[in-house]
Amino acid sequence: MQLSLIVRGQHPPGDIAGHLRDDLELVTRAEGLGFDGIVKGSHYSAHPFQSVQQIPFLAYAAAIAPKLRLICGLVLLPLHKPLDLAEQLATLDIMSNGKLVFGCGIGYRDVEFKAFGVPRAGLGKRFEEGLEAVKRLWTEDFVTMKGSHFELVEATCTVKPVQQRMPPIWIGANADVAIRRAARLADCWYINPHNTLTTIERQMDLYKRALDEYKKPFPGEVPMRREVFVAPTRAEAIRRAQPYLEEKYKAYRAWGQDKVMPEGDDFDHGFDELLEDRFLLGSPAEVAEQMIRLNRRLGVNHIVASVHWPGMPNSLALDQLQILAEDVMPQVRRGL
Template sequence: MKFGLYLNCQTTGNRSAEELFAGLVDQTITAREAGFDMLTTGQHYLADYVQLQQLPLLSRLAAEAGSMTVGPGISLLPLHHPIEIAEQLTTLDAMSAGAVAGVGIGYRDVEFDSFGVPKSERAGRFEEGIELMKRLWTEEDVVYEGEYYAVDGVTINPRPDERPPVWIAANTRSAVRRAARMGDAWFVNPHSTVAEIGELKADYDEIRKERGEDTGVPIIRETFVAETHGAAIETAREHLFSKYQRYIEWGQDEAMEDETDLHRPFEELAEDRFLLGTPAEICAEIERYGAELDAEYIVPRLHWPGMDHDAAVECIELLGDEVIPNV
């Protein structure tokens, strides 16, 4: 089992971007020393939170990441030209121990409207974008003619020594099947329960096996580990429930297979969905993820808007001391 750290690049309005950045540097250094394998963070625009933008942030944190691979988790590909993302990830790859290309389709109306990209075009732009990026990373003099993107004999320079693996975020059955066809892995979201993931993964596995490809997946999980079960629950309750209420305001629930799924009290929301508890409890759950979902990466997100960075650092240290060596 490998471990990635999902850094939270958002904070509440009463905290500064400088404070957020300093905390993320500390978390990165702590994760490196704790034995994490990967570093990632998300992307949104025009957020209600104070938000640091993904690729500049990851590029700076690569200086602290050591042997960890880095990469977006995820870039909202339909809002960008694939040449831009391909070249930026090539740069990130050169600045780090290696890059992963996490990409997603997006769901927030305000982002599509403000970028001038019709939301109705997002699936087509997404699929063409993935196809074009793969070719730009692996070929010279690329000729491509799509509905949304076209290039005539172009080459990016430099090209990566190895193509970055493409991890595709997906919430619905059709999107998961697309991830199985077009990606190197389905980048599993933190919002679904283990039971829901298992149902969707049956479709994913069917397609991957037909193609003779690996069925292992990276899974993002809302996580907090503490010396007692109660302490982990209370820390998460204080900061995580409000984050999920914001997801509903943004329309994340409408992007799920079951649109009612996030509309639950905290105790029901956490059940079978979050990793909250003692190190022994977390180890047992992670082993379950490996057995039931073929999880190759567990990617904890353990810091949420408004939460003190010291608490996140303590959690990372505890994961490094008592979880990572034991699963």
């Protein structure tokens, strides 16, 4: 079982330079504790939060924590031109000596689509064209391709990734149609943190059937992101995490995240109902057992842990990293 840390990096308005220092401290602590990777997401116009952007953050992380994999989680692919993205990401792969993971998704926020001039109609096509173009730019010397929002004429990617043929590609997906797309186009489905495990179990069956249809093997890496908090007891874990998780999921509701999820998995619930079947909360032994069950039920072998939410003191997140590395993961690895 691999363990990575997502640095969501969303903070209340304030000292953004200080917030960035806190985020980078999480990166170096994760490397020191033996985590496998660092994940950074990407949103624009992220009111009410402050957050630095993904690619420059990961570039800095490569310099201060060179052992960690750099995981884009996720690039909002329809917002970008493929040649620019291919060169930016290839540069990250070079800077990290071949440790980049290209995680990508469609996105869901109207404010982002409108700001980038991207209509909602045709998002799936735009995503697939962009991904095909990035793959070709990484693996071919010259690319000629006409998409709905770009045209490449004998275009070349100035630098190629270190990893051959290319970095691993994860597709993040909530909806069934997107999970089939992940089976067809990606190395793996990056399982989201929002859907209930009951829904994800159904979707994993869908994913496996799609892999069979496309004559692809089940992937060797099955990553899943979850909200995680560990305390001496489950009751204490819930009590301490609740104020921060409630605020974050209020923002998700305001952003429309649950509108792109399967029916019945919305966030319009009290906290007790929201956490049920979603979050990894409890004592070290309880959280370890929850991770082991994810492996046995779904084949998950890479946990992307979210342990820091807006307004949480950084010291509390640092403590969570240590508890996960020293108290939880040894139990997980013994149990698998």
